Amino acid sequence: MEVIILSDAAQVARVAAAVVAEVAARPNAVLGLATGSSPLGIYRELAAAVERGALDLSTTRGFALDEYVGIPEEHPQSYASVIRGEVIEPLGMDPALVRVPDGRARDIEAACDEYEAAIRAAGGIDLQILGVGANGHIGFNEPTSSFASRTRIKTLAPRTREDNARFFDSVEEVPTHCLTQGLGTIMESRCALLVAQGEAKADAVAAVVEGPVTSVVPGSILQHHRRATIVVDEAAASGLRLADYYRWTYAHKPEWQRVPPLV
Ligand code: GLP
Secondary structure, rough: OEEEEEOOHHHHHHHHHHHHHHHHHOOOOOEEEEOOOOHHHHHHHHHHHOOOOOOOOOOOEEEEEEEEEOOOOOOOHHHHHHHHHHHHHOOOOOHHHHHOOOOOOOOOOHHHHHHHHHHHHOOOOOOEEEEOOOOOOOOOOOOOOOOOOEEEEEEHHHHHHHHHHOOOOOOHHHOEEEEEHHHHHHHOOOOOEEEEEOOHHHHHHHHHHHHOOOOHHHHHHHHHHHOOOEEEEOOOOOOOOOOHHHHHHHHHHHHHOOOOOOH
């Protein structure tokens, strides 16, 4: 696990976007796309690079991490809508190449199996973008999610519904269920890139990076990921015991290992 601590959210967005761009620029690249507020800075940086002609994502494939169950696709907070408005359109991606789990499917289990098959058919996910919930969830894999889990229906934890109420008019309007790529699905991505900003995420980041690997903190499974990069600002890093070591390591990273900034 590589932990990169940066001064503020703007730096997190810049460095994380450069990591995404390096992978996304490869032919037939497949991205795993997170929603939530954490990756928005990444998407803004990528959109700016596309706008100035430094990046072309028109043939990049994408698979969203998760989706609510029980709200129509046209709802502004459905992840289908969010991915369209925050990712597909600003990044110039081809809507036909970007999938979101179908939270409206009549046969939810079949839809989840088909989603897994589509990821496999695309050759697997090259880079999975992740945020982290205050309770340590990644995607919508709530505490005690199986480490072997695949795309499936989950019940949202009360804390997650409260956290996400800011996107709705009230907590009652937040759906109770969701579809999410499983922890097993996420662990098969070739690279995982988790971003977090702000003090509210400090405990979750510390538990994910330095705590015991436990399904009570689903993101802690990333300690077993073959290539996980955690990019956080100082506030989100404030609970890390080895913060000085991570800073020193990043400062002394060999030049050839550094991802070039997006210009
Ligand atoms: C949400 C999403 C996750 C996201 C997390 C944190 O509910 N399903 O993919 O990473 O919770 O959200 P935010 O980035 O808004 O803090």
